[in-house]
Amino acid sequence: MADAASSSARVNALHKFPPPFDTSDESFELIAQGAESLLYRTTFSTTGQPAALKVRPEKKWRHPILDKRLTRARILAEARVLVKLSGEGIAAGGSTPGKRAKVKQPKEGEKGVAGLRGFVPAVLALDWERGWMMTEWVYGRTVKQAIHDTQAGRRAVEREQRLQDLKELLRRIGEVVGKLHASGVIHGDLTTSNMMLRPYDATTPDPTSTDSLDGDVVLIDFGLSTQSVSDEDRAVDLYVLERAFGSTHPREEDLFPEVLTAYAENEGSGMNGKVGKLVLRKLEDVRMRGRKKSMVG
Ligand SMILES: Nc1ncnc2c1ncn2[C@@H]1O[C@H](COP(=O)(O)OP(=O)(O)OP(=O)(O)O)[C@@H](O)[C@H]1O
Ligand SMILES: [Mg+2]
CATH class of the missing domain: 3.30.200.20 (Phosphorylase Kinase; domain 1)
Structure with missing residues (x-):
């Protein structure tokens, strides 16, 4: 092949x-x-x-x-x-x-x-x-693919499990983006195609055949990245991800706040605490500007 x-x-x-x-x-x-x-x-x-x-x-x-x-x-x-x-x-x-x-x-x-x-x-x-x-080579599939591969089960308990798994994944995304920003790097093109989900168990024979969302989130595609520690740049990076997520995963869009909470609050994120909250406040301004812009056309 x-x-x-x-x-x-x-x-x-x-x-x-x-x-x-x-x-x-x-x-x-x-x-x-x-x-x-x-x-x-x-x-x-x-x-x-x-x-x-x-x-x-x-x-x-x-x-x-x-x-x-x-x-x-x-x-x-x-x-x-x-x-x-x-x-x-x-x-x-x-x-x-x-x-x-x-x-x-x-x-x-x-x-x-x-x-x-x-x-x-x-x-x-x-x-x-x-x-x-x-x-x-990063073993696994893109986060976009992984989310698309999960099927909503028929039983309520399966649906609940999927929801929990998705939330967990979104929190890991928030943490890794937080770590990235804390290192002084802005990705510039955060989307679920520019993130890989690498199964924890590297012996998983074919990661595409499972609907498990377990795994490390690995960031790729840094061709548009810049180095900055400005809250504004960080907020724009999150906004790009928020917009991309909403259009790629409309059914999961409501879960996106998990990313932001983990970014600003989780221990694993370098942005937890005061700075993270400032970035989220800036994100509100960035959203507002985005909305005005789309109204003007
Ligand atoms: N290191 C890697 N390991 C495994 N798969 C990868 C790796 N890098 C890229 N890929 C796969 O290739 C796809 C395209 O790669 P990437 O996002 O880097 O390129 P691109 O979007 O075409 O780049 P650019 O926007 O910089 O022109 C990814 O979505 C992913 O599926
Ligand atoms: Mg890409």
Whole structure:
């Protein structure tokens, strides 16, 4: 299956694979194709571990210099934040055009800035000149998929269980976003497609075949991230998530306040306490502005 997918991905790809992948023997399974990038599942040849390869092909409609600059900015924004959050350093070497940056492996017991290691994928390698970045593969499915996969049971007790599981999941989302903000990072594109649910039990043979919502919430897709500790920026980040959640999961929309409560109150969130409450107050202003804007059109 991986072989078939990889050969069709290579033949049908809308771009040429950048070196060294153009001559690699690994397989590349196309997982997602966004407006700006393609995401492949492959293997990191140095260690043999499963990896996610994000390729940002050249955009022919953009001026080549501007295109290169934008591609580089996105890759660097994403890599910088992932490296900061997982407490790893990129070794020198990445500044030479076309040269692959080597990623220093974290020392035993070394912690990420706010204990986010494991809640974001580690960067394995990148080449911003050629437009790609490789991170470790996150086992599981997106939170969006996981929520869609849960079925409301027929019996009241099953429905109640699902509700509790959903609330639990939303609280874990609030905590991880709180940790992220406490580390001084704004995600910039918080949606349930940019979060993975990694089962606690890594031996779950096929995480897509279960409607369990157990697992760690892992944040991905930091291409639009920025570094800031402003309440306003944090509130806008939450607002983006609130809007995205409402449109992707209209039936679960009423449960969204669980995210905010956990963000501002749970021990696991770095934002619990005064600052968290200030951010929620700002969120009310941001919502108000959003409403006015949509009324004006
Ligand atoms: N490290 C990973 N492990 C497993 N799956 C991943 C990983 N990174 C991405 N994916 C999968 O690929 C999809 C697309 O990835 P991502 O969100 O990073 O790209 P994108 O939305 O196309 O990017 P961008 O908005 O930066 O152009 C995700 O929704 C997820 O299903
Ligand atoms: Mg995405």
